[in-house]
Amino acid sequence: MTEVRSRRRQSGRPTVNDVARLADCSPMTVSRVINGGTGVRDETRIAVEAAIKQLNYAPNRAARSLAGASQLRFALLYSNPSAAYLSELLIGCMDAASRLDAHLVVERCDPERDQAKMIAKLAETMIDGFLLPPPLCDDTALLARLRRSGTHAMLIGPGQAQAQHGVVMIDDYQAAYDMTRHILDLGHRRIGFIIGNPQQSASALRLAGFRDAMSEGDVAVDDALVQQGQFTYRSGLDAAMRMLALPERPTAIFASNDDMAAGCVAAAHRNDLEVPRDLTVCGFDDTALASTIWPELTTIRQPIRQMAEAALDLLVQDIRAARNGDSRVARHVTLDYELVRRESDAPPG
């Protein structure tokens, strides 16, 4: 008897029951297949999966969390609010969270003060996992604390892989190498480099990429042309001023991030140099600043949004695995970057 379904029915979407009927099993078995599928015969599982696909079934989130599979809660901690980075990160996380039906809490977490508070929050609101973008992903104290507390965490964009936590990153070394190569290919030989904040592990990698590309291009690196910066505009400005005051000034400067590159552009102008005619300036990160200032910066773009999505995906996998008793595997993924060429580079005059 084809009974008309209740008119309270939320939407036309199929339910577990529909799937169960088609796969000729009980709703319970369908549920099991959906949630990891342990304890279901292969034959049955395949039938259920086929039915799911045929009906284009997707579980109802509300019902799921009501019934007990409480939704996972994640905290996205941020500290240095490079707004451009943050907003991309947020969008990526939101997409992934909504897809995975996870709840996302966004919390600012500055160096010392907040760590204790954060731990409290952890205990209080039952956070299942943390997402740590830079510079928090390099905060060893924080990482150690999280590790001790047994919480899951994914690091987004740290310079190097990390044994205890999952990691999503780009190949900073290779990106810096490629950018340096690009500058060399333009014909530059006196190339300055501004190192990033030494606290962040990516800084060293970017420097290494630079050095290796230089030496492979058979260009000696003049130590006076490798200046320490702090990832801030001001530090980039100062570093560039020092380099431009040298008797033999560089024809190009590669700064480890866009803020410092913007500082370089300002320094160039103070020295009555035009960018890129008299000085090529390249950045890294492709933050909003890169396309705000003029000339717009040639820089390296990280797929921040995808990195955030990947991080959340992995975190969920990791947590599910851990709950099923699987040994906890710290996963890591490396995504592709892109060299974005804009208007701040040119062959040397």
Place this chain on the structure above:
Amino acid sequence: MTEVRSRRRQSGRPTVNDVARLADCSPMTVSRVINGGTGVRDETRIAVEAAIKQLNYAPNRAARSLAGASQLRFALLYSNPSAAYLSELLIGCMDAASRLDAHLVVERCDPERDQAKMIAKLAETMIDGFLLPPPLCDDTALLARLRRSGTHAMLIGPGQAQAQHGVVMIDDYQAAYDMTRHILDLGHRRIGFIIGNPQQSASALRLAGFRDAMSEGDVAVDDALVQQGQFTYRSGLDAAMRMLALPERPTAIFASNDDMAAGCVAAAHRNDLEVPRDLTVCGFDDTALASTIWPELTTIRQPIRQMAEAALDLLVQDIRAARNGDSRVARHVTLDYELVRRESDAPPG
């Protein structure tokens, strides 16, 4: 008989039943009170509200949406990704959305191309309301389209109130007035002003605030010192270059946003002027740029996060009201701004 509640109970949190027992009524009545409270005697409502407060009750979202009060879906459209603005907006929206149990979709919506697509999305995913930050809040075509489709929308930060849609804004006129007043109080008399993009209604208001403060300060406005800009760094740079080339150059420039102010700083440096010693530069918006560059900009901060929260709150109220058949009232709210004093202003040399 104090029966132990089922161990499947999600958490220790109170439920409608607990509230109902305490308020001596049925769960149904509690539900009614929570959802707008029509058809409940005041006396009863008060009792229920007291019980809710006493138990610190908060409805379970999953249950709520399962039972049919499907969660509202909002779309946050953005176009000009001033990342700093966007990330604040996102955080504010997320907070509010999670508090109100609304689903938030964030979608980029550039001028023409995407509007049709957006309408499609509207039909497809059943968006209940839109949040429109600048510059979309001034896109009259878009607004008209939304109005015609009968969708609810809240404009965030438009220059002027809008009859058909709700609005959350700051008093741009007064803010510009205050900033101008501040510059006058420092002792400046030759003050330049850079107008924002004429498409955005806030631009005219900021200009008006500037003019009125000047005339109230009994300072004549030199037309050569009021330059048109486009809210971009480049336009600010150009406008400032024009002003600084004048025989009698200004001692201060007030730019209608931070990007243009940053352009002014660059222009000053190209003219070998130091900020703020030789030129005071003030911005508007307090985006990340304002505190990225050096010297950090004195500017006007909008409470973007709170504006986003207020917008979502109002949108929900509006929608609920409309569904209950109440006449649709376009609401609007004005929040307080703040003059943030940093290092780019000083008395004239």
Place this chain on the structure above:
DNA sequence: ACGAGTTCTGATAGCGCTACCTTAGTAACG
């Protein structure tokens, strides 16, 4: 071959809330 384990599957009973309908209570009217 038979009980004791082990795997797989299904029936049942909610999770917390609200839609819907019904009843009790009050007011209005001829």
Place this chain on the structure above:
DNA sequence: CGTTACTAAGGTAGCGCTATCAGAACTCGT
């Protein structure tokens, strides 16, 4: 006073899913 007309409150029955446990279907060892 009975009938209609409303409002305030409650009872019932799910929303779609999963926890739990009981049973069915297999493995084995002896």
